[in-house]
Ligand SMILES: Cc1cc2nc3c(=O)[nH]c(=O)nc-3n(C[C@H](O)[C@H](O)[C@H](O)COP(=O)(O)O)c2cc1C
């Protein structure tokens with residue numbers, strides 16, 4: 001394959017843009033992210049291709065398998081351009097009708113439209129669906145618009161223009177200045193200004209340096225980085241190339257979670273294509289600058305998302321963190337100066353170089369610029385990926401974008417920042433998305449997991465859940481984290497089991513303070529946050545467990561009676577139909593009764609009963 | 616080329632030994648490649664018997680304790696044989712909120728196994744994993760490489776039924 005010069009890249013951009021924007025061709029963008037794959041989008045794509053070929057329409061219709069569209073709960077998803085028509089929950093058998101009615105006869109098929117959960121109205125255009133209308137795609141600007149396995153599509157959307165500019169027209173100092181001007185802060189959790197990190201590393205005179213991309217995405221409930229890699233892998237590569245130029249590094253690694261096979265595959269294809277075209281490797285675009293990227297697969301250890309542990313892991317060792325300083329910018333991988341940035345951080349870089357730091361900083365708040373991608377999930381109507389400008393309130397995110405809470409239940413809290421973060425209750429929902437403001441209410445911005453919890457979630461159980469996670473993932477190197485988190489877990493289990501004592505809460509607080517103060521790395525230093533934030537806002541639930549032997553949300557099995565409340569039971573039989581082991585006796589218009597011999601205490605009936613009649 | 620005396624092992628056949636040798640040969644001079652070697656060898660054999668780790672250590676010119684130390688650190692590596700089908704259940708936050716606990720207890724009940732364990736008939740190994748990144752479909756279960764979203768305690772057995 002021919003290696004690009006700048007002139008050839010410009011010509012390729014024009015050709016590719018002409019294909020993407022050809023007004024005579026109907027473009028069918030079908031989501032090929034992990035979520036839609038699971039619900040059957042590949043069968044839909046195959047069928048589309050088959051039916052289109054059978055009708056001899058290959059030159060009039062283009063079927064594109066895109067990366068994650070973002071609206072995961074509505075998959076498989078297809079968007080038709082022109083018209084921006086959004087179809088959801090498609091099956092292969094829906095395809096012939098859509099082709100005949102919509103593609104051939106120009107009549108969109110409304111039975112597959114999105115139906116707004118509140119107004120019950122059907123909305124044909126993707127841009128008018130509230131879930132999308134409030135978003136501002138920047139890191140995800142190509143999502144749903146290109147085939148992530150085609151470098152031409154990416155080039156057609158101004159891909160590698162920033163690389164050309166950075167390598168041929170900019171000095172390393174100017175790159176750093178631009179990134180500093182953008183106010184871009186690390187999206188992996190801590191929010192450290194990216195430009196400053198690069199500047200430290202740039203200052204080092206060492207000849208060998210590294211650029212690493214953190215694609216470990218360990219926070220449970222977070223899938224932003226996976227989606228970016230699945231939808232737009234070249235954007236991340238460009239960010240790495242530009243970072244490499246800024247610090248003068250020639251080798252990069254992407255440390256990717258092994259649980260993300262599709263993201264790894266697409267990134268691998270992107271590296272191969274970019275290398276073939278001379279956009280990666282030796283003498284990129286004839287600039288004389290060399291940069292190589294390799295993928296390094298993790299092996300299932302949360303702590304390896306921590307920067308020093310990640311570097312140990314790439315070196316082939318146990319992924320244990322070490323104290324800092326020395327900071328990786330001076331001594332990182334193989335003891336050489338290294339910068340590590342998160343996938344989303346890097347995905348923003350090319351746009352900053354192309355459009356300028358001031359452009360990026362034009363949205364956001366005083367201290368938090370640009371946009372942030374969240375993975376909105378849990379008890380919320382519109383589950384998926386959400387990119388909003390900094391400063392958007394959590395309420396807007398959950399209600400306007402997320403469409404509120406399903407099943408007519410009440411909102412209880414939103415968990416931000418995973419095991420290092422905290423829960424934000426109703427009273428603080430107007431907090432804006434901003435590193436400092438979110439920290440003030442006891443959570444952290446984190447990497448972007450936002451899990452909404454309704455009234456049926458027990459907050460003590462949630463604290464126990466996170467502590468179980470932390471103590472399991474603690475690498476064991478430092479005592480406060482190894483032992484302290486285990487003691488905390490024991491206390492929380494005790495409370496959930498109904499044997500909690502009054503002084504347990506003081507003990508939890510005391511341990512939290514010690515662990516935060518003395519743990520070696522971020523895992524331990526932030527590990528007690530879920531306990532502290534639930535104690536702060538939901539102390540009454542802890543007290544109900546301890547003093548009344550009652551779990552208000554009815555989730556803690558040891559505190560439940562598995563009996564039907566005769567006053568509340570409406571004799572509807574929902575519970576009996578849902579019970580997986582037929583342990584509920586019920587006949588039409590009769591009270592339900594749970595047979596405790598057969599009951600496996602799975603809580604299905606508690607979840608299904610709409611009248612809260614099971615005790 | 617063989618890198619050390621090949622021990623007898625019931626779960627490693629001659630063909631596997633050839634593949635293992637190839638993996639070691641391709642990586643033995645690459646700094647830090649032991650995790651990748653362990654991963655590939657596990658893909659070949661299904662798990663990492665002690666004898667295999669000793670063999671890898673000899674081939675990579677590392678101490679056995681280093682190889683075992685690395686392998687035991689990462690959740691990906693298994694030291695026991697696995698069932699015919701691997702059932703990964705997501706125990707991430709979104710799946711937890713949406714009720715994966717019920718699904719897990721149903722599976723354990725139905726196939727007489729524990730979290731992390733294998734059913735007595737070697738049909739299933741149940742592996743809890745931390746977030747599969749498909750939270751939009753929570754609760755999520757992956758059987759071999761098929762992702763199943765929106766599973767529930769009543770649906771799960773119907774799904775598993777198809778995996779003999
Ligand atoms: C226990 C722990 C886990 C972490 N996991 C991740 C992760 O999965 N992904 C990530 O990007 N950063 C993670 N981080 C943050 C990284 O250490 C590091 O700050 C980040 O990757 C730097 O990139 P950024 O400045 O672009 O955010 C983790 C930190 C800790 C302490």
Ligand code: FES
Pocket residue numbers: 220221222705706707708709710711746747748749750751753754755
């Ligand atoms: S929490 Fe289960 S897939 Fe993310």
